[in-house]
Amino acid sequence: MIKLLRFDDPDFAESFAHIENRAEEIPADIDTTVRAIIDAVQQRGDAALQEYTLRFDRLDLTAQGMEVSADEMAEAVAKVSADDLAALKLAAERISAYHRRQKQETWLSTDESDILLGQMIRPLDRVGIYVPGGKAAYPSSVLMNAIPAKVAGVPEVIMVVPMPNGEANPHVLAAAHIAGVDRIFRVGGAQAVAALAYGTETIPRVDKITGPGNIYVATAKKMVFGQVDIDMIAGPSEILVVNDGSGCARHIAADLLSQAEHDELASAVLVTSCDTMAKEVAAEVEKQLALLPRNAIARSSIDEYGAIIVADDLDQVLEFCNRIATEHLELAVDNPFDLLPKVRHAGAIFMGHHTPEALGDYLAGPNHTLPTGGTARFFSPLSLDDFVKKSSLICCSPAGLKRLGPQTVQIAQLEGLDAHARSVSHRLDDDA
Amino acid sequence: MIKLLRFDDPDFAESFAHIENRAEEIPADIDTTVRAIIDAVQQRGDAALQEYTLRFDRLDLTAQGMEVSADEMAEAVAKVSADDLAALKLAAERISAYHRRQKQETWLSTDESDILLGQMIRPLDRVGIYVPGGKAAYPSSVLMNAIPAKVAGVPEVIMVVPMPNGEANPHVLAAAHIAGVDRIFRVGGAQAVAALAYGTETIPRVDKITGPGNIYVATAKKMVFGQVDIDMIAGPSEILVVNDGSGCARHIAADLLSQAEHDELASAVLVTSCDTMAKEVAAEVEKQLALLPRNAIARSSIDEYGAIIVADDLDQVLEFCNRIATEHLELAVDNPFDLLPKVRHAGAIFMGHHTPEALGDYLAGPNHTLPTGGTARFFSPLSLDDFVKKSSLICCSPAGLKRLGPQTVQIAQLEGLDAHARSVSHRLDDDA
Known part of the structure; x- marks a missing residue:
């Protein structure tokens, strides 16, 4: 039975704290377990990935191959009903349209001091999408992660999805097909996250990992953060x-x-x-x-x-x-x-x-x-911003440097960074 | 003497790997040390903060107070030369102008299926800026962190800066004054990061922590990521x-x-x-x-x-x-x-x-x-985007639901989420 509460109940704070603090307690040994998996994949690549997949997913990757082939994809898509395909395609179109509105443009402009400033926006080179297997294998999750990456212009979107006992979810593969996922590998867990973060002989290293997962996946994502970017801690x-x-x-x-x-x-x-x-x-x-x-x-x-x-x-x-x-x-x-x-x-x-x-x-x-x-x-919803990154641009003219150089020297000196000051003053001297 | 290399030197890869892999090795015990500091501050608040500050900064906060007072600020600013102040103000104006160009606007619009969609952009409520003390105490770093937060509209910008032996850097305080920092606390290290992430009796909890720091600060920021947002792993x-x-x-x-x-x-x-x-x-x-x-x-x-x-x-x-x-x-x-x-x-x-x-x-x-x-x-340069967050907006009309409801039911069913399907079909039935 659902609880009925009022804000002025004497035990409201306590009752609600039970709801707010419901996040899974991370078992004390999970960090150690995940760290060992990441280290093994980083050091031994495919071999470690194959061992963990055999152990956790009861799947022999050496026999079946790690990558889902074009034939397997076609076979999976053929299994999906026309109505289901049409609904997924409608979703894909609408997700794509919304995320196109999030596009930010590169800009460049010259200011009153004759300094050109700008901000360059570029897609990431390669992104990894984690898709859970088992009870939470949702095609909608594939669309929601892969489409923004593709709208952002990411050339290579890699998906990892565990296939326990070798079983693939045809809707998940169909969604990947619709979203334009470039390559799919049948691996999951912390070992898949490690493979995406460091690369193996078969799986290329990516720049960012997004997508939901269990506590092992979430812990692995947090651990590789910095080596690659991740979406958020969910x-x-x-x-x-x-x-x-x-x-x-x-x-x-x-x-x-x-x-x-x-x-x-x-x-x-x-x-x-x-x-x-x-x-x-x-x-x-x-x-x-x-x-x-x-x-x-x-x-x-x-x-x-x-x-x-x-x-x-x-x-x-x-x-x-x-x-x-x-x-x-x-x-x-x-x-x-x-x-x-x-x-x-x-x-x-x-x-x-x-x-x-x-x-x-x-x-x-x-x-x-x-x-x-x-x-x-x-934090914000996953968006196009997650799949691009920016570079600042500065182009100073001799006139601009004459105008802003002296104050640059001033600040460099008050910070005690003499070489900073000299990099400007040498130019000012030579231009004088 | 600087090394002279060529790409085709037989040992180029090795020589350059030495440069690329120069990031400080994190000592094995640093995680444990930082974890203990964070736990202590989370559990005992100000008392723990005072103990660590006495130990690491040789500063008795119970005597001097944790917060920098308005009088102290005025005193510090008065110590800075007019030329230095003018240079810092010019920098502040230019940083502000550049970051104003990064502003993204909230948008709302109704699409062809009669569904209103939008993206609401709001500043964070409260941001914490870490400013190192000692050899890397740079006023420019205060400007570069605080100004984008203020341009984004963050109502409360809190700065923490360690003051070893009680010594304040007047240029750092002057920069904080120019940038519009709201409150300053004389604490640093992992204990200051913990205080910002969880709040203490004196220091309010923030939503995001930005700014550079030593290896203890960086480790603490990584550990509290998720509890609050952080800028990047530098x-x-x-x-x-x-x-x-x-x-x-x-x-x-x-x-x-x-x-x-x-x-x-x-x-x-x-x-x-x-x-x-x-x-x-x-x-x-x-x-x-x-x-x-x-x-x-x-x-x-x-x-x-x-x-x-x-x-x-x-x-x-x-x-x-x-x-x-x-x-x-x-x-x-x-x-x-x-x-x-x-x-x-x-x-x-x-x-x-x-x-x-x-x-x-x-x-x-x-x-x-x-x-x-x-x-x-x-990763991108620190920007206005770091100090705002987004909410998605969806407002569907009865006509819109009639148009998109059936496909929503379709996808919910193929994912095996019956209650999702029913939340739509109940409305479609009642509208029919």
Whole structure:
């Protein structure tokens, strides 16, 4: 049964802390395990990768080959129904259109001191996308990671996806095909992250690794950060629905459950200013839960990390929203645009009564890779920016150096960096 | 003496690997030390901060207070000469102007399926800037970190700067004043990073920590990444000068030395297609080295990590540039714009014979916080983007949901996420 809370409950802080602090405790030995895997792959390359894949995925890569062949791809795509392909293609087009709007342009301009300044924006050379196997093997995740990379102009997008017992998910391969992924390797876990970060005889080293994964993958990504770039440190998923008493309890309950079915650590919370709505949604959640195929997972998530909070007014609700900085924020109110200016932190905002979160998960267009666990205070959704990098440009004329040189010398001297000062003054002397 | 190399030397790869792999080896026990400091500050707040500051900086914070007062600030600014203040203000204005050009705007628009999509860009609430004390206490670093935060609209910029034995650097405080830093605390090291990441009774928790520091600071920043955002993992500084035989050996030598004087791990490399220039620059480096106040540091850097490489042609040079992905790239050639399109990776590019790197360090405008050690392949200069974050916006109309709902249901079902499908189909049923 979902918890009913009020902000002024004496134990509210404690109840909610249980939800906020739900991120998986990292077992003490996981750092050691992952470090050993990374070191082995860095030192022994393919051989280590093959050993770990045999051990963890029960798959002999020496027999089947590490890379998914063009034939295998074609075979997988042929297995997918025309309707499924059409839906994935529609999603791909919409994701592509949204991310094209994020494009920043290179600029160059000469200022009043006769110094040309600029900012050059270039795609990364090669990107690695981690795609989980098993229960969380989602084609939508392939689209959401590969398409922004391709829109950014990354020439080579490499995907790694574990195939336990050699089984491939045809929808995942079809999504890779649609998104334009260049090469796919059937490896996963910390060993795949290490292979992408350092390269092996078969897998080329990439510049950035994005995509979701289990605690081993997340730990490996954090460890190779600096050697390559990574997207973000993702925790368990969450939704906060804000309601003013308007709308339909059945729809709100369905939205909470769509979050809860992801996994046991997911959190679905409703904050409403209406007592009646709170009770109706609680009842609807129970009713709909019984009908769900993923009932056990959703039940566990709702019982442990679900809550319906009744608030005195919407100001109290918004203050709470900004403190929580949730991944998914649904403004299920009649006038969502009245609230929007007061929302400071959220990964993605779903406005009004006809915008279920699921729409954003698949094909509205914005990325579904979003900051979790309060990190929307400082992290952004995955975007085109993740797949480009900038270089600053400076071109100074003799006249410009004459104008700005003396102050450059001044600052260099006050910092005690005499060679800095001389690199400017030698030129000023010679130009004089 | 600076090494003279050629790409086809049999031991070129080995010689250059010595330069590329010069980043400080992290002592095995540093993780443990830093972890203990972070845990102590997280658990015991100010008390732990005071203990570490007494131990490492020989400064009793309980006596002097942790925060720099308005009076102290005024006193410090009064100590700085009018010329120094004017130069710092000119730098501040130019840095501000450059970073204003990086501003991205919030956008919203309705697409052909009647779905409103958007991207909301907001400044971070509170940012922490780490400023080193001691030998690397540079006012320019304060400007380069604080000004982009302020241009982005960050309401509260907190600076931490260690003051060993209680001594403050007046130029650093004056730069903070000019840049509009809101609060300054006299703490440093891993303990200051921990205080910013978790907050203490006195120091408020921030959303992001930027700024350079020693190996303890860098390790602490990496450890708190995820709890807060950080700027980048910075290694020792470097310059690569590209030359075609044009220009002046005296100037090029001065530029190499301006890099070398930073610290013993800095690297200064010239690649030239001209044998004569190589010899002249080598001689100039020796001559100028003798005159430098920071002679010992620059000598060590030049001997260990300096090199002059003679190349057969500029194509070979550019291939090398892109492999190295250097922090500072100086195109000391007659026609730098001819080469520019072929440069794929560099933190900042200094064009032509009148753009010494020192100009970019202080007041050209672009940020001097740049990716090092080959990370320009994927990291960007510090910029306005570092101090804002984005939220995606989706607002679907009933008509829009009717148009895109069926494919959303389709994808949800192929992913086996029934509750996702139902959150859409319930609405479609009720609207029908």
